[in-house]
Amino acid sequence: MIATAATISDPVGFHLRAAGRIVKLAKTFDAEVTVRFQGRVANAKSIMGLASLAADCGSVVELEIDGPDDAAAAAALVRLIEIELAHPEIPEG
Amino acid sequence: MRILRGIPASPGTALARVHHVTRDLPVVVRAALPASDLDREVARLHAALVDARAQIQALVVRLSADLGPEGAAILESHLLILEDELVVDRAVALVRAQSCNAEAAFHDAVAEVASRLLESQDDYLRERVQDLHDVEDRVLRALMGLGVGRLVGPAAPSVVAADDLAPSDTAAIGARNVLAFALGGGSRTSHVAILARSLGIPAVAGLGASVAELHDGELVAVDGDRGEVVLQPDSETVARYRQLSQQQLTVNAKLAHLRDEPAITPDGRRLEMLANIEMPVEVEKALACGAEGIGLLRTEYIYFQRQTIPTEAEQLEIYAGIMRGMAGRPVVFRTLDVGGDKVQRYLGARKESNPFLGWRGIRFLLANRPLLKAQLRAIYRAAAGGPARLMFPMITGVEELREARDACRECVAELAAEGLPHDPDLEVGIMIETPAAAVVADLLAAECDFFSFGTNDLVQYTLAMDRLNSRVAYLYQPVHPAVLRLLRDATAAAHAAGIRVGICGEMASETRYAEILLGLGLDEVSVHAAQLPKIKQVVRWTTVAEAEGLLADLMSRRTAAEADLLLADYLAEKKRRRVDAAPTEAPDDA
Numbered sequence: 001m002i003a004t005a006a007t008i009s010d011p012v013g014f015h016l017r018a019a020g021r022i023v024k025l026a027k028t029f030d031a032e033v034t035v036r037f038q039g040r041v042a043n044a045k046s047i048m049g050l051a052s053l054a055a056d057c058g059s060v061v062e063l064e065i066d067g068p069d070d071a072a073a074a075a076a077l078v079r080l081i082e083i084e085l086a087h088p089e090i091p092e093g
Numbered sequence: 094m095r096i097l098r099g100i101p102a103s104p105g106t107a108l109a110r111v112h113h114v115t116r117d118l119p120v121v122v123r124a125a126l127p128a129s130d131l132d133r134e135v136a137r138l139h140a141a142l143v144d145a146r147a148q149i150q151a152l153v154v155r156l157s158a159d160l161g162p163e164g165a166a167i168l169e170s171h172l173l174i175l176e177d178e179l180v181v182d183r184a185v186a187l188v189r190a191q192s193c194n195a196e197a198a199f200h201d202a203v204a205e206v207a208s209r210l211l212e213s214q215d216d217y218l219r220e221r222v223q224d225l226h227d228v229e230d231r232v233l234r235a236l237m238g239l240g241v242g243r244l245v246g247p248a249a250p251s252v253v254a255a256d257d258l259a260p261s262d263t264a265a266i267g268a269r270n271v272l273a274f275a276l277g278g279g280s281r282t283s284h285v286a287i288l289a290r291s292l293g294i295p296a297v298a299g300l301g302a303s304v305a306e307l308h309d310g311e312l313v314a315v316d317g318d319r320g321e322v323v324l325q326p327d328s329e330t331v332a333r334y335r336q337l338s339q340q341q342l343t344v345n346a347k348l349a350h351l352r353d354e355p356a357i358t359p360d361g362r363r364l365e366m367l368a369n370i371e372m373p374v375e376v377e378k379a380l381a382c383g384a385e386g387i388g389l390l391r392t393e394y395i396y397f398q399r400q401t402i403p404t405e406a407e408q409l410e411i412y413a414g415i416m417r418g419m420a421g422r423p424v425v426f427r428t429l430d431v432g433g434d435k436v437q438r439y440l441g442a443r444k445e446s447n448p449f450l451g452w453r454g455i456r457f458l459l460a461n462r463p464l465l466k467a468q469l470r471a472i473y474r475a476a477a478g479g480p481a482r483l484m485f486p487m488i489t490g491v492e493e494l495r496e497a498r499d500a501c502r503e504c505v506a507e508l509a510a511e512g513l514p515h516d517p518d519l520e521v522g523i524m525i526e527t528p529a530a531a532v533v534a535d536l537l538a539a540e541c542d543f544f545s546f547g548t549n550d551l552v553q554y555t556l557a558m559d560r561l562n563s564r565v566a567y568l569y570q571p572v573h574p575a576v577l578r579l580l581r582d583a584t585a586a587a588h589a590a591g592i593r594v595g596i597c598g599e600m601a602s603e604t605r606y607a608e609i610l611l612g613l614g615l616d617e618v619s620v621h622a623a624q625l626p627k628i629k630q631v632v633r634w635t636t637v638a639e640a641e642g643l644l645a646d647l648m649s650r651r652t653a654a655e656a657d658l659l660l661a662d663y664l665a666e667k668k669r670r671r672v673d674a675a676p677t678e679a680p681d682d683a
Binding site for chain 1: 169170173174176177179206209210213214215218221225401402461463
């Protein structure tokens, strides 16, 4: 299991579109990904769960990643949350 | 006669018969099932989810043409909800845990997620419960074999009344034959309110259970400015609302003859007449009112009407559409001006004890570089299709202007490197809405291409009065000597540097101040489109010498009250003289 943290770079925080991108990426891994923010917990594969964290731009979320591909999942998710979300113009797949 | 009070959700008035739309909400009947039936229930649920998915995908295709990318974005989030484990896996688990039917389990799962969203402090997130229930309705109908059950719009011009309209219903009804909306639920930020404002349809939301009193076919009056619906209006009220629509027609008739005339004084000074707009759909109205360009495009509404921040590509599509609509006329894009009365948490702004002095305007933008640059790039790219101009809000000094212009240079360099069409030389101007900017106008004028006075904020900041506080509202005094001096000096500084200066605040929209603007020597005026002909009429009746004389007289007064009195006397005298001279051409000084 990997425990890490990421600072949200999306200017609007974890709202539906950013949450949707995280969900899509998380679903490409077998690992379970849990996101914690201010005492709330969500599965990174659930759009309503992520959105209801109400995490703003600049907030730090904790990630817990557990599964056979946890190292790759951790790297990809941190990169998405910390860097790629800041570029909303990148078309989503 | 009875008056129902709600929330003013979209301005304007209407008098028409009610078209009541009710959606027969699927009634969930809870059934206890034997263990042997549960696999079949889970399979039914999955089949219903597939149906719902197909329906939404079909709507996505249809809406992308009708409502633009925003309508499609709503429905795309609905597709993700259909895949959400909090909803779907939970419903499957509930079928088994409660040995119940799929309908009851799905309903319970949605209710759990909804209650979680409703706990949020965030208005935007709470409104998303609407989306959840919209998805629920669709899945339940599929489970019960009820058909799609979507609403149809009225066949004749009507006031559409409903408890609430789901986002996809709003899209399905569209604007045809809808003169006004009267809604039991909702708020200013619900989808239907936003749609109504963008289409110029009056709307009252939040009427509660009393919306049931609006019966099909009955005549009602709707006042979207006051948030009122009048049931069984008496003859006096009917006459008043008829008069309101008549006035609109009269103004339109006057418009027709002034529309193509320039705003030129009898002694030959010309003022450029521009319109303030918020939504792309307003372009048509601006042109119909004779606008020579857009002097203020408030881009924040393009952000606020969405669930998420618009991408560069989406902004470009909207901005380029506006440029095309204006067909070669100038358009001033004001970059996102969030904060103060417009704080939206979804953009990362937090509640502040003193928002008007807080993290807003250019301060917010410079702290959110990716957001700023996406917008700047979209504006530079839209400028390839016509004379776009760029304007920064809430500037207090040269350092902010320089930092903003650095961001512009970065964007231009990137666009050039990427080989994307853009106009590297588009004009960059600033709002003069803080006393600091007005006082250092000479320094600012040396580093930008134009000024535009934002008088609402300039008056508020200069006189240290909160416009929203009724106890100090009396201090909103555009003719206060402090305000007039700032306007005069900043205008002189702009002209000394050879740059243009205009005004886009409320002060410009009021005919009583029009001669002051002329006396100041402003080059352009930007107002609500509907005000254009009235301001134009004043300009066409007033010589520059007259206007300058009036301004000098006003500036010689020591108090705002004295200046106000002088202005009132002057206007009354002028009106009397004009009525004597040409009784048939009495001005409309509304």
